[in-house]
Amino acid sequence: MGLFDRHAGLLEAYRDVRTTGADPFQIRMERVLSPTEAIINGRKTLLVGTNNYFGLTFDPSCMEAAIEAIRAEGTGTTGSRIANGSYSEHVLLEEEIAAFYGKKHCMVFTTGYQANLGVISTLVGQGDHLLIDADSHASIYDACKMTQAEVVRFKHNDPSSLESRLRRLGDKSGNRLVILEGIYSMLGDSAPLREFVDVCKKYGAYVLVDEAHSLGALGETGRGLCESAGVLDDCHFIVGTFSKTLGAIGGYCVSNDPDFDILRVTVRSYMFTASLPPSIVASVRQALRVVQARPELRKQLWDNVATLYDGLAAQGFKLGPEHGPVVGVHLPDRMLAIGFWRAMLDAGIYVNVAVPPATPNGVSLLRCSVCAAHTPEQLQHMIEVMTGIGRQLGVLSGAPKLRVVAGSR
Amino acid sequence: MSDPGTGEQLLRTAHQLIVENDDIANTLELPRLASRLDVIREICRHLAPYQAGERPIVGATVIAKDLTIDSLAIMDMVMELEDSFDVSIPMNVVAEIHTVDQLADTILDLRAKR
Ligand SMILES: Cc1ncc(COP(=O)(O)O)c(C=O)c1O
Numbered sequence: 001m002g003l004f005d006r007h008a009g010l011l012e013a014y015r016d017v018r019t020t021g022a023d024p025f026q027i028r029m030e031r032v033l034s035p036t037e038a039i040i041n042g043r044k045t046l047l048v049g050t051n052n053y054f055g056l057t058f059d060p061s062c063m064e065a066a067i068e069a070i071r072a073e074g075t076g077t078t079g080s081r082i083a084n085g086s087y088s089e090h091v092l093l094e095e096e097i098a099a100f101y102g103k104k105h106c107m108v109f110t111t112g113y114q115a116n117l118g119v120i121s122t123l124v125g126q127g128d129h130l131l132i133d134a135d136s137h138a139s140i141y142d143a144c145k146m147t148q149a150e151v152v153r154f155k156h157n158d159p160s161s162l163e164s165r166l167r168r169l170g171d172k173s174g175n176r177l178v179i180l181e182g183i184y185s186m187l188g189d190s191a192p193l194r195e196f197v198d199v200c201k202k203y204g205a206y207v208l209v210d211e212a213h214s215l216g217a218l219g220e221t222g223r224g225l226c227e228s229a230g231v232l233d234d235c236h237f238i239v240g241t242f243s244k245t246l247g248a249i250g251g252y253c254v255s256n257d258p259d260f261d262i263l264r265v266t267v268r269s270y271m272f273t274a275s276l277p278p279s280i281v282a283s284v285r286q287a288l289r290v291v292q293a294r295p296e297l298r299k300q301l302w303d304n305v306a307t308l309y310d311g312l313a314a315q316g317f318k319l320g321p322e323h324g325p326v327v328g329v330h331l332p333d334r335m336l337a338i339g340f341w342r343a344m345l346d347a348g349i350y351v352n353v354a355v356p357p358a359t360p361n362g363v364s365l366l367r368c369s370v371c372a373a374h375t376p377e378q379l380q381h382m383i384e385v386m387t388g389i390g391r392q393l394g395v396l397s398g399a400p401k402l403r404v405v406a407g408s409r
Numbered sequence: 410m411s412d413p414g415t416g417e418q419l420l421r422t423a424h425q426l427i428v429e430n431d432d433i434a435n436t437l438e439l440p441r442l443a444s445r446l447d448v449i450r451e452i453c454r455h456l457a458p459y460q461a462g463e464r465p466i467v468g469a470t471v472i473a474k475d476l477t478i479d480s481l482a483i484m485d486m487v488m489e490l491e492d493s494f495d496v497s498i499p500m501n502v503v504a505e506i507h508t509v510d511q512l513a514d515t516i517l518d519l520r521a522k523r
Contacts (some may be wrong), residue, residue, distance in 0.1 A: 136490065150499035161492070168497045170521075236458055357481050 001023050017295060017338055024084030024341055024353045034058055035247075035373045040350060047380055048308075048368045049352040054216055054297045055373030056247035059290060060094035062283040067280035076277045081108075082265065085275030093285050098250050100288060101223055101238060105260040106391050108252050108281075110273050112212055113139040115251030119239060120179060120208065124149035127174040130167055133157065133181065133191070135360040137210065139310065149174075156184075156360060159195040166203035176205035182214030184306075186359055186367060188324025190214065193252025194230040201234065208237040216245035216291045217325045222298055246287040248280045299327060300372040304379060308370055311383035316396045329366040329386075337364035343389045349382055424504060443520060447515040451493055455486045456509070468510035488502075496520055 001008070003010070017023065018030045032037040035055035058061055078087035090108055093346040100105035108114040113408070120143035124130045129151040132140055136158040144151040155161035155270050166176060178200050183190045193209070200207045204230070211224035219227025224240070231344035236257065253263075264270060276284075291297070313319055320390050331337040334355040341353035352367040359365055370379075388395035453466050459478040460466055468506065472483060487503050490512075494517035506512050 066431060088444075111522070134485065144500060151501065152497045152499055153484060154493075161488075164492065165497050167493065356478060360481075362479070362482065 006125050008349070013334075016335070018197065022342055022345060024338060027350070028349075031323050032057075035371050036378060038350070040345065043348060045345070046349045046382060047376060048370070048374070048379075048382055050348055050371070051213070051244040051369050052247060052371050052373075053213075053245045053301055053369070054247070054287075054291065055371045056245070056287045056290060059247065059287065061284045062247060062405065064199065065286040066283040069278040073278035075279070077275045079274060080271055081085045081275045082271050087275075087278060087281070088250035089278060089285070090275060094252075096288060098254055098295065100292070101254045102232065103238070103254040104256045105261060106252055106254045106256075107270060108250060108276065109270055110250060110276055112210075112239065112251030112271035113142075114242060114273065115239050115241070115331050116140050116210060117143045118257030118267035119237065119263065120177070122263060122267045123206075123208070124175060125239070129169055129172070129174055129176045130179070131162060132179045134186055135181075135186070136179060137181065137185060137212070138295050138358075139356075140210070149177075157189065157191055159162045159192060159199050161198060163199045163203070165239035166205060169203075176200075176203060178205045179344065180207065180209050180212040181361075182209055182218060183324050183326065185213055185326060186354055186365060187320030187328040189211075189321050190218070190324065193225050193231055193235075196255075197229075197231045197234045202264050206236045207234065208239060209235045211238055213244060213324075215240045215268045215324060216230075216298060217301060222291050222295070240289070242280070244282045245291065246284050248284050248287065250280060250284060252274045262320045297372045301370060304370045304374045304376075307376055307379045308368065308374075308383065311379065312386065315383065315387045317386070317390065325370050327368040327370065330370065331366065334364045336393060336395070337366060339387060340393055341366060341396070343393070346386065347385045347389070349385055413503050424459065427488050429484070443517075445513055445517060448494065449509060451490065452486075452512055455489060466500045466509065468513070469507065471507050472512070490516060494520060496523065 003020060029038045029040060030042070033039065035050070035052045035057050038045055038047055073087065075087035075173065076088065081090065094106040094108050098104060109118065116137070116139035120140060122129070124147050125377065126148040130144060130147060130149045130151045132144065132151065132153055133156055134153045152165050154165050162178065169176065178196070180191045180196055197207060203274055209226055214224040216222040218225050221227065223232065224238070226235045226238055235255055237255045239253045240251065242248045251380070305325055305327070309319060309323050309327050310330065312327065320328040321325070331340055337353050341351065344351060354365040356362045356369045387396065449468065450465065451512060453498050456472065456475065456476060456478065459476040461477050463476060464475065466476070469495060486502065487498055491497055491519050496516055502515060506515055
């Protein structure tokens with residue numbers, strides 16, 4: 001048996017995708033012009049699939065901070081946090097994130113993926129119980145493979161499904177850790193966090209919330225779903241990323257647990273990889289200041305979400321269940337999703353395409369992510385283009401239907 | 410109600426009881442006597458949409474191989490079965506299960522240990 005034989009099914013599916021034209025998984029951004037535009041295939045393309053919720057990748061103050069840091073401290077740390085890779089700025093960044101959340105401790109990781117992978121797999125071990133939402137991100141699933149704890153999935157966003165699983169554990173020994181996400185990355189829906197927290201309290205379970213897509217977007221001061229649901233104090237661990245709203249790369253975990261720092265010498269994805277370069281630390285510190293100083297970015301983001309979501313819904317597109325910075329457009333099957341995606345790209349608009357097995361319930365999606373920097377005109381244009389393609393491909397029936405729109409911020 | 414061997418009816422009832430998992434549902438126990446046949450039937454009901462061609466689904470059917478079901482759908486089916494039979498099957502245990510028989514035995518074992 002050859003090394004690649006086990007991937008035969010996937011290879012075949014992938015070949016199918018490629019024979020029909022451009023490969024959605026090998027798109028090249030020839031030149032990025034701004035948070036909302038890039039040159040792709042030689043032409044200017046509108047970007048509506050970059051997780052760049054506040055558009056901070058080109059924020060002049062963040063860029064300047066990064067450039068200055070490179071001049072002062074060089075391009076990289078060439079070492080891990082437990083060796084030569086802890087600079088004063090890493091520690092300052094950790095203090096600033098902890099202060100932002102009003103928590104005592106913070107650890108910064110080189111990516112959000114590594115934060116989830118390392119923290120989750122280390123917090124629970126043999127004899128413990130890890131309970132995860134069925135639609136959890138890959139980094140959470142991968143953490144499950146690295147722990148000796150017993151892992152059980154509960155139904156997506158369903159507190160009663162979590163409750164029955166906690167109840168079944170009865171008086172078995174071992175800690176219970178429940179993993180939730182602020183906003184789910186495929187359909188843009190958020191967890192009924194308060195209800196989840198109530199269940200967790202009832203059964204004495206610890207709660208970890210991944211705010212990857214909700215940092216900046218949710219909460220009065222942008223701290224995410226934990227803040228908007230009013231349960232910051234009840235969430236024992238909050239994980240997040242610098243790679244979306246903060247426009248850079250990296251991850252973090254905050255907590256009030258007095259022994260939290262022991263993770264610095266136990267979490268392998270923290271210990272055995274190089275730390276973030278000075279330029280990233282500097283731009284993230286500045287981006288966090290921008291998030292706090294410019295709440296209008298949050299309002300712009302949600303105004304844009306409403307424009308895109310309501311506009312697409314009014315045309316009859318089937319969308320995720322509620323307004324969110326991620327707008328997932330349901331399409332009937334994989335080939336149609338890829339065909340639609342490609343037609344969009346030909347029309348000068350880039351979105352993400354998400355197909356099984358990367359999606360929940362085997363759905364095929366065009367995954368759009370909204371940016372505060374999108375103009376209403378850009379989004380109107382996108383709605384028009386999508387509607388035209390949707391009609392051509394038979395996804396939309398001829399006459400536009402008005403539809404009641406669910407959800408709000 | 411008395412014959413657990415033909416427990417179709419019992420099973421349906423249990424199914425409905427567990428949906429709303431409030432404290433009342435907790436006290437109304439599931440069919441105490443879910444027979445092996447009940448369990449196999451319920452598994453087959455979930456797997457029916459994934460049948461490949463005419464080959465019937467039997468105890469020895471290898472779920473991931475003989476059927477058109479993918480690994481995510483298997484995990485989702487397990488979640489449904491967990492609620493039907495009021496047991497939790499950890500993911501590492503699911504990973505070791507290959508056949509319908511093994512899945513049924515796992516569920517029965519876990520029920521016996523409750
Ligand atoms: C829910 C969730 N968690 C974690 C991550 C990982 O983030 P990072 O890009 O920092 O590795 C992502 C990003 O894909 C995500 O969507």
